Amino acid sequence: xxxxxxxxxxxxxxxxxxxxxxxxxxxxxxxxxxxxxxxxxxxxxxxxxxxxxxxxxxxxxxxxxxxxxxxxxxxxxxxxxxxxxxxxxxxxxxx
Ligand SMILES: [Zn+2]
Numbered sequence: 001x002x003x004x005x006x007x008x009x010x011x012x013x014x015x016x017x018x019x020x021x022x023x024x025x026x027x028x029x030x031x032x033x034x035x036x037x038x039x040x041x042x043x044x045x046x047x048x049x050x051x052x053x054x055x056x057x058x059x060x061x062x063x064x065x066x067x068x069x070x071x072x073x074x075x076x077x078x079x080x081x082x083x084x085x086x087x088x089x090x091x092x093x094x095x
Contacts, residue, residue: 007035012042016049048079
């Protein structure tokens with residue numbers, strides 16, 4: 001823990017969507033970034049989201065078969081989600 005880092009794991013996760021959308025100038029993103037580089041848990045979570053998004057993008061571009069979609073959905077659903085709201089929003093984006 002370093003001084004001045006007020007972002008919790010939950011708050012850092014909430015900013016991941018800004019980060020994934022490329023909105024790195026959002027003030028919370030910078031705070032969350034400082035948190036993530038010192039928090040292996042959040043970093044792993046970000047990697048997971050990035051991987052899902054990457055697969056989603058390739059799915060859109062290539063019109064991948066349903067099996068890929070199901071695979072992604074299973075992976076997302078198997079991801080530990082401590083915040084039910086966050087999980088539902090995440091799945092909502094996938095639909
Ligand atoms: Zn964390």
